[in-house]
Amino acid sequence: MHDIRNDSDIKKLVHAFYDRVQKDERLGYIFNDYADVDWDMHLPNMVDFWSKLLFQTSRYKGRPFRQHLPLPIEKDDFSQWLHLFEKTVDAHYHGEKAQYAKEMAGKIAASFSVRLEMEGKFENN
Ligand code: HEM
Numbered sequence: 001m002h003d004i005r006n007d008s009d010i011k012k013l014v015h016a017f018y019d020r021v022q023k024d025e026r027l028g029y030i031f032n033d034y035a036d037v038d039w040d041m042h043l044p045n046m047v048d049f050w051s052k053l054l055f056q057t058s059r060y061k062g063r064p065f066r067q068h069l070p071l072p073i074e075k076d077d078f079s080q081w082l083h084l085f086e087k088t089v090d091a092h093y094h095g096e097k098a099q100y101a102k103e104m105a106g107k108i109a110a111s112f113s114v115r116l117e118m119e120g121k122f123e124n125n
Helices: 007-023 025-034 039-055 075-092 096-118
Strands: none
Touching: 007 025, 007 039, 007 075, 025 075, 039 096, 075 096
16 A cells, blocks of 8 residues: 555545545535535545645645535534545555645644634534
8 A cells, every 4th residue: 555646646535535425424415415516526626625735736726614614514524524534545545645634634624613613503512
């Protein structure tokens, strides 16, 4: 097993991860039913996002947090998202970049969770 080396490795990771997300009952509902995500747009966008984080490329120019504000995300959804992400990385890659991707995912998930909490999104749990 090797490390994440280039955009083609990122593409494999992103596609494998969102395959798992779509099969997950709870997360699949948010992406496919609630948000009705256009996967032909979302997957390349997520490849660009991870390419920026891991290889300092500059194709991704979005501001990801605001896209999550209108979604019916509960606190526990972040642990499931992260669990699936870590499982997918570990199934395909091993090394510094793979480790860094998991760490960044954890940090971003934690920051999104706090920011949603500050917006009063988790009042019921
Ligand atoms: C419970 C957890 C999460 C859920 C349910 C979720 C769901 C979504 C959905 C539905 C979209 C909109 C897709 C579209 O319509 O194009 C989106 C966009 C996005 N998400 Fe998440 N997300 C979660 C966590 C995360 C985390 C932890 C990260 C970062 C590590 C992340 C990064 C992004 C990015 C970069 C976009 C694209 C924003 C843009 O540029 O338009 N998400 N997410």
